[in-house]
Amino acid sequence: EAGVTxxxxxxxxxxxQQATLRCSPISGHTSVYWYQQALGxxxxxxxxxxxxxxxxxxxxxxxxxxxxFPNYSSELNVNALELEDSALYLCASSLVWxxxxxxxxxxxxxxxxxx
Amino acid sequence: KNEVEQSPQNLTAQxxxxxxxxxxxxxxxxxxxxxxxxxxxxxVSLFMLSSGKKKHGRLIATINIQEKHSSxxxxxxxxxxxxxYICAVRRGSQGNLIFGKGTKLSVKP
Numbered sequence: 269e270a271g272v273t274x275x276x277x278x279x280x281x282x283x284x285q286q287a288t289l290r291c292s293p294i295s296g297h298t299s300v301y302w303y304q305q306a307l308g309x310x311x312x313x314x315x316x317x318x319x320x321x322x323x324x325x326x327x328x329x330x331x332x333x334x335x336x337f338p339n340y341s342s343e344l345n346v347n348a349l350e351l352e353d354s355a356l357y358l359c360a361s362s363l364v365w366x367x368x369x370x371x372x373x374x375x376x377x378x379x380x381x382x383x
Numbered sequence: 384k385n386e387v388e389q390s391p392q393n394l395t396a397q398x399x400x401x402x403x404x405x406x407x408x409x410x411x412x413x414x415x416x417x418x419x420x421x422x423x424x425x426x427v428s429l430f431m432l433s434s435g436k437k438k439h440g441r442l443i444a445t446i447n448i449q450e451k452h453s454s455x456x457x458x459x460x461x462x463x464x465x466x467x468y469i470c471a472v473r474r475g476s477q478g479n480l481i482f483g484k485g486t487k488l489s490v491k492p
Contacts, residue, residue, distance in 0.1 A: 299478050301478065301479050301480070303480075305424070310469075310482050310483070310484045310485060311469065311471075311480075311482040312482075313479045313480065313481070313482075316477075316478050316479045318478065323477075323478060324477055324478070324479055326479070356424045358424070358426060360426075360480075362478065371428055371431055372416060372428050372431070372480070373428065374418075374425070374426040374427070374428065376424065376425045377424045377425065377426075379424070
């Protein structure tokens with residue numbers, strides 16, 4: 269069974285541009301989560317999508333946005349890129365979140381560099 | 384104060400030693416996760432706990448819900464165990480994780 273896949277692996281953008289990151293969850297998982305790990309910092313929660321809806325949002329500005337498609341894959345969009353957005357962006361997926369008993373599976377991440 | 388605190392921040396051990404990493408949290412949770420992150424960034428989920436104790440090979444994870452504390456133990460540590468170990472919790476009504484800052488473990492041969 270394929271794991272959580274993220275694309276691209278690496279992305280280099282110029283300040284002010286937009287970046288689009290993609291995530292395909294494990295088959296059958298309906299929830300997708302996006303996390304940011306900036307250099308030297310811990311993991312920070314960005315966005316949570318379940319069944320096509322945004323369920324929760326971390327403490328990030330509105331230029332971080334995303335969506336979840338009917339096949340449960342997801343996009344993370346970062347507009348007006350700033351140098352501080354350079355980070356590893358990790359996607360994770362899980363089954364039914366409400367039960368709290370399912371596992372989490374992480375993708376390998378997209379490393380975004382803003383120059 | 385962070386909602387999830389880990390200790391120690393850094394840990395150096397000799398091969399074969401017994402290792403303990405601690406995690407304390409201050410919020411109500413539905414589950415606690417232990418994660419492993421190797422250089423390069425990939426994260427592997429080691430355990431998900433809501434009570435008691437779990438064991439996978441040389442790894443043991445325990446949780447005390449009343450004390451809001453969890454421990455990750457590694458028996459007979461090996462250099463390949465060198466990684467960052469991260470404690471994360473899921474709040475009762477939320478699906479996203481709240482992370483500790485991680486413990487960087489280095490096991491010397």
